[in-house]
Amino acid sequence: MGRKNIILCGFMGCGKTTVGKELAWRIFYDFVDVDEHIEAIAGMSIPDIFERKGEDAFRALETKVLSDLCGNSGLVISTGGGAFLRERNVELARKSGKTIFINCSFALCYDRIKDSDRPLVQRSTREELELLFNERQPIYQRAADFEVFNQRDPKDAAKAILSSLFLFI
Ligand code: S3P
Numbered sequence: 784m785g786r787k788n789i790i791l792c793g794f795m796g797c798g799k800t801t802v803g804k805e806l807a808w809r810i811f812y813d814f815v816d817v818d819e820h821i822e823a824i825a826g827m828s829i830p831d832i833f834e835r836k837g838e839d840a841f842r843a844l845e846t847k848v849l850s851d852l853c854g855n856s857g858l859v860i861s862t863g864g865g866a867f868l869r870e871r872n873v874e875l876a877r878k879s880g881k882t883i884f885i886n887c888s889f890a891l892c893y894d895r896i897k898d899s900d901r902p903l904v905q906r907s908t909r910e911e912l913e914l915l916f917n918e919r920q921p922i923y924q925r926a927a928d929f930e931v932f933n934q935r936d937p938k939d940a941a942k943a944i945l946s947s948l949f950l951f952i
Contacts, residue, residue: 786812786856786857787856787879787880787881787882788852788853788855788856788860788879788880788881788889789812789858789859789860789880789881789944789948790853790860790862790866790876790879790880790882790883791803791859791860791861791862791882791884791885792862792866792876792882792883792884792885792926792927793795793864793866793884793885793886793887793889794864794881794889794892794893794915794916794919794920794921794923795851795863795896795899795901796887796891796892796893796894796895797864797885797886797887797904797933798885798887798895798901798933799861799862799885799893799938799941800936802885802931802932802933802937803816803859803860803861803882804859804943805832805937805938806898806942806944807859807860807943808944810859811857812832812857812858812859813857813858813859814858814859815859815860815863816859816860816861816867817845817848817849817852817857817860817861817862817863817866818861818863819850820848820851820880821841821844821848821863823843824844824847824848824944825844827845828900829841829902830900830902832844832845832881832904833902834902835902838902842865842869844871845862845863845865845866845872846869846871846872846875849862849866849872849875849876850875850945851925852875853875853878853879853880854879855916856879856880856921858878860876862876862905864903864919867882867902867922867923867926867927868919868922873926874942876926877926877928881928881929881946881948882926882927883927883928883929883930883931883947884923884924884926884927884929884930884931885931885933885940886897886923886930886931886932886933887928887932887933887934888934889912889916889917890935892916892941893909893912893913895911901902903915913927929947931944931947933944
């Protein structure tokens with residue numbers, strides 16, 4: 784596998800960050816979060832970017848940050864839930880390493896995000912978010928090299944990723 788990057792995708796609240804951190808320390812990789820880098824570059828929070836600059840500006844930054852991060856190696860990269868909707872982002876990720884879909888039931892994702900300040904959560908009902916979830920699942924599935932479930936302990940999901948990664952060596 785060398786030091787190729789590992790790029791995680793999946794719906795908001797699926798656990799990309801917790802699973803990603805669990806995975807990263809096990810394989811001596813650094814964990815990075817695309818959203819955190821976007822906030823650092825923009826000098827404002829994601830809700831503020833959406834409100835003051837608009838979603839298109841956020842999406843442009845998302846591609847720039849992902850492209851920069853994908854130029855490195857030895858990273859576990861957590862992407863925002865909308866990143867893999869853009870083919871360009873999927874291409875960048877796939878060229879730089881292995882892409883993994885962190886799957887999780889909508890009910891659990893919703894429980895984790897319902898009280899958050901994520902712009903999509905703020906402006907959508909539970910039903911709308913469930914529709915979005917159902918629309919996006921096949922997109923993540925197509926874009927990823929493989930998927931793991933993160934229903935219970937994120938450590939189990941990280942271990943499942945490790946087992947699957949060994950198949951690629
Ligand atoms: C988004 C998901 C968020 C963040 C932004 C948009 C989306 O990231 O990038 O609010 O379109 O699903 P998380 O999936 O890390 O919550």
